[in-house]
Amino acid sequence: MLNVTVRDHMMIAHSFRGAMFGPAQRLHGATYVVDACFQRPVLDADNVVVDIGRASEVLHALVGELSYRNLDDEPDFAGMNTTTEALAQVVGDRLADSVRAGDLGAGALEIDGLVVTLRESHVAWASYERPL
Amino acid sequence: MLNVTVRDHMMIAHSFRGAMFGPAQRLHGATYVVDACFQRPVLDADNVVVDIGRASEVLHALVGELSYRNLDDEPDFAGMNTTTEALAQVVGDRLADSVRAGDLGAGALEIDGLVVTLRESHVAWASYERPL
Amino acid sequence: MLNVTVRDHMMIAHSFRGAMFGPAQRLHGATYVVDACFQRPVLDADNVVVDIGRASEVLHALVGELSYRNLDDEPDFAGMNTTTEALAQVVGDRLADSVRAGDLGAGALEIDGLVVTLRESHVAWASYERPL
Amino acid sequence: MLNVTVRDHMMIAHSFRGAMFGPAQRLHGATYVVDACFQRPVLDADNVVVDIGRASEVLHALVGELSYRNLDDEPDFAGMNTTTEALAQVVGDRLADSVRAGDLGAGALEIDGLVVTLRESHVAWASYERPL
């Protein structure tokens, strides 16, 4: 298997509901350094997994939809704890839609797996892996 | 699959037996930056893989059992080469016991895999993956 | 000159006022990975710059005062843009007060300089250096 | 599963053919930080995945064959786009040959998987995974 990963980031505010979250129940925020990994069994005719320029642009647009926002006010996340792992899933599923819609080019339809990792600090991060 | 990783570290002394270890047969030491990764197929009702606060505490207690020690003098490691990969396995198996004992909460019983990575320097590290 | 640095982090929400901030005028947030560097011309009798355990505790308490908060609601920051560089200065000045108050021990009174660095992402960070 | 990874690097020049590569069609270059990961189901009698000293030497020799070269002039790569992912595959396949030839010792014949990762910058990298 071959894979290519590109990195971007987003800065958001949010709060969590549930006693287990302790002080994180208060409104606070996070920088998420976001890694999007594209997987496929063999390289294409150009010897790439994905057009890395387009992959970077698609990821940048996708984190731009979330960035510089208070997620507590976003209708998409009403009543949802936007934990690091939950946001990794959101980004991963939106990225999958984007790949299938052809946003990364026709060749990218051969991509059969994605891994999205969100790093919230130097000591904690979360990932979401899914087939495509 | 979703996973969450937390990081801690430990500083130990030890020596290895076997000609292949060269100068590392002498008593020396290492800092291990320890990453504990928890995996499960879906998020729980709070939208988490694991209570990250409890996961950090459990990992901290676990590396505390090994830290600031000469592993050559620990009964648990008598006659054993405590290589980076062997210690990753020790930490991973102890962490598995801890998860199953309920130390990370009842929800954590849904965790079905662990990966423990020990980084010994900027140019070498080892991991141990196991189901739960 | 000798120096010792310890790292911690904090997660906050805030917004900025001023057209130059663009989308960051909206309520958003950040993880700041915080490095506190202590400087002195020579080591003490124990061969340390500072008791690294106490330094870590003091830094942890200090970031704890800011962490998991919306800085827009904190009286200390009323009417102030809490940019990365401004927060580095806040943390640095509070840390200086702590050193001078003896929180890091009598030996730490020999510390004659501090550098506080706040990393807001993998592509941007800010520092504040001051004498003591 | 257990694995051990060692890191080295190489610095090369090359150019790409195909409109999708944009300015990278011009002769340019890259530093690749190369991670070679060796996998096996259980540790050997010495409690290692692989002799880490030999693994480092073999990887160093292997990147040395590519380093400080213009890959456009290398017969091995004639007519081939030497993308990061394609080079990860080249390094991974050569490393597999080396393991099977016994260059890492007889014990290393138990290694049943390799992952080679090439990091081309702080925001992009590629990996190649293969069984052995």
Place this chain on the structure above:
Amino acid sequence: MLNVTVRDHMMIAHSFRGAMFGPAQRLHGATYVVDACFQRPVLDADNVVVDIGRASEVLHALVGELSYRNLDDEPDFAGMNTTTEALAQVVGDRLADSVRAGDLGAGALEIDGLVVTLRESHVAWASYERPL
């Protein structure tokens, strides 16, 4: 003193003249991860060292002038060894011109020092510091 740093990167080909460079006398290449640090004694009225958005854009344009090129063919570098430290100086001096020309805004004229760091691998980097 306060400073703000932004990061970008560039990928170039080049070769060196002089026996001390050994195999690096051959045409090869490098990724340089480029950090541009802006310094000033006090913050401005907006509480910033520099408009970080404009700083990022200026740095991006500046590395874009060098990126995806064979520096051996660039008239600006004729007869010059484009070592990491020499390129740090080139980037730093061009950035200084840009600050003084007002490209980062009128407020940035208060910037009185720059540090440019080029990281060529995980084990080597170079910096250039200059007043402004």
Place this chain on the structure above:
Amino acid sequence: MLNVTVRDHMMIAHSFRGAMFGPAQRLHGATYVVDACFQRPVLDADNVVVDIGRASEVLHALVGELSYRNLDDEPDFAGMNTTTEALAQVVGDRLADSVRAGDLGAGALEIDGLVVTLRESHVAWASYERPL
């Protein structure tokens, strides 16, 4: 000012004397990732701060004198707490001797400052700066 830094590492055992060290009074160990930074006001005729190959070799030999050892048993460190900052000073002073002895070549005699940084973990490090 221009500077060039090279990185290596060493793995040692040691213990500390003094109640402030808590559990680190026991025999334990550390990996130190060691950065040696060479400074000079202008580049030499080859456009370098220092021959980076020779600098790497000299640093490697120097950390080799300490590596894979129990520092408590080394006559050079008898009665001395080998803290991270103290070891940074030892490495820095030995490196200064090496530069002055001409081990890095005649051109390196123009180097007028050194900074040695020892990273003991992902959350703590120490540096020693000295003129030459």
